[in-house]
Amino acid sequence: MLKSPPPTRVLTMAGLRENSFFPGVPVITLSDPDAETLLVRACEDLGFFRVTNHGIPMELIARLEEEIMQFFARPAAEKELAGKANPFGYGCKSIGNNGDVGWVEYLLMEITSKSLSMDFLMKPSASSLRSALNDYILEMRKLACQILEMMAHGLGIEPRDAFSKLVMDEESDSMLRVNYYPPCPMIQEQNRFMTGFGEHTDPQLISVLRSNETAGLEISLRDGSWVPVLPNRESFFINVGDSLQVLCLLPNQKIKKELIMGRRLVLFQVLTNGRFRSVRHRVLTKGLKSRVSMIYFGGPPPGERLAPLPLLVAEGEQSQYREFTWHEYKSCAYKTVLADSRLDQFQKRDCIAERSDDALDFFAKRL
Ligand SMILES: O=C(O)CCC(=O)C(=O)O
Numbered sequence: 001m002l003k004s005p006p007p008t009r010v011l012t013m014a015g016l017r018e019n020s021f022f023p024g025v026p027v028i029t030l031s032d033p034d035a036e037t038l039l040v041r042a043c044e045d046l047g048f049f050r051v052t053n054h055g056i057p058m059e060l061i062a063r064l065e066e067e068i069m070q071f072f073a074r075p076a077a078e079k080e081l082a083g084k085a086n087p088f089g090y091g092c093k094s095i096g097n098n099g100d101v102g103w104v105e106y107l108l109m110e111i112t113s114k115s116l117s118m119d120f121l122m123k124p125s126a127s128s129l130r131s132a133l134n135d136y137i138l139e140m141r142k143l144a145c146q147i148l149e150m151m152a153h154g155l156g157i158e159p160r161d162a163f164s165k166l167v168m169d170e171e172s173d174s175m176l177r178v179n180y181y182p183p184c185p186m187i188q189e190q191n192r193f194m195t196g197f198g199e200h201t202d203p204q205l206i207s208v209l210r211s212n213e214t215a216g217l218e219i220s221l222r223d224g225s226w227v228p229v230l231p232n233r234e235s236f237f238i239n240v241g242d243s244l245q246v247l248c249l250l251p252n253q254k255i256k257k258e259l260i261m262g263r264r265l266v267l268f269q270v271l272t273n274g275r276f277r278s279v280r281h282r283v284l285t286k287g288l289k290s291r292v293s294m295i296y297f298g299g300p301p302p303g304e305r306l307a308p309l310p311l312l313v314a315e316g317e318q319s320q321y322r323e324f325t326w327h328e329y330k331s332c333a334y335k336t337v338l339a340d341s342r343l344d345q346f347q348k349r350d351c352i353a354e355r356s357d358d359a360l361d362f363f364a365k366r367l
């Protein structure tokens with residue numbers, strides 16, 4: 001009888017055991033001829049994927065990481081000179097204004113069409129941080145737009161810049177967030193986890209996330225389970241945000257087709273009713289090493305109406321959401337706690353269905 005080989009323990013450079021992480025995160029090489037199809041599939045399945053071959057110089061990334069580490073190593077009083085994160089500035093432990101707390105310090109910066117202009121960054125002592133941030137943001141905008149264009153093309157949407165033009169717009173409401181999760185030795189001793197960043201979805205169109213080699217990021221799968229993501233300092237992780245999910249709502253035709261294929265699948269489609277999926281994620285820190293992440297959030301201009309793209313909606317079909325602008329949505333996001341499903345508040349009354357078999361019947365009758 002053949003004996004199966006003993007399980008291999010593949011350790012990464014950071015000493016992480018690879019097989020304790022979720023193996024299903026799609027890895028997309030941007031130069032791959034099939035990249036567009038793979039991107040679309042990843043946005044539909046998980047709403048999350050990793051990109052390689054992105055062309056962003058490692059020196060630039062390393063330079064910014066170094067500057068960030070130096071910033072967070074400063075005494076609290078100096079970091080506070082960046083102003084309270086209300087919404088933009090320096091935050092420590094409290095996330096937003098609605099009582100969310102996390103084992104995290106962060107800098108949240110607004111990105112306008114000009115370079116970063118926060119007062120504290122204009123001081124001579126912050127000039128190297130400012131220059132690294134500005135260079136990084138330029139690259140992030142380019143990468144986010146490249147990916148948004150590939151998504152549009154992969155979906156068969158014309159023009160190709162249907163999504164990316166929102167981020168390129170002079171008024172685009174984009175931001176950069178750098179998170180620093182300090183080590184927490186007490187927790188390490190007890191072998192417990194601490195919430196670094198509570199579960200949420202990102203409200204913008206797209207998030208481009210990069211972190212050092214310290215694990216902690218988790219994503220939620222379709223069945224609601226949480227899985228840890230293996231960090232990779234040379235790649236970028238992409239999240240579909242709420243706004244992109246709304247622009248890409250699934251037409252009813254697809255639901256109809258799935259109906260024939262099986263009850264479970266239909267229910268699942270009805271509940272998401274979105275072609276792309278805005279991924280729920282969180283960060284749990286274990287205290288071994290500090291984690292640093294930098295996330296570029298590409299958002300639309302404030303007045304942009306968020307509704308399914310006409311091209312994706314067949315005649316006579318309606319969105320399950322009432323119409324709203326990015327400004328309205330963002331105001332709502334600021335009023336809610338992190339874990340809230342904010343899109344629910346924009347759902348039309350007759351589209352609100354419980355997570356039960358009733359949902360299936362409800363939609364089946366309408367098809
Ligand atoms: O730090 C991370 O890896 C994720 C943080 C995050 O989700 C956010 O800042 O929106």
Ligand SMILES: [Fe+2]
Pocket residue numbers: 200201202281
């Ligand atoms: Fe996030």
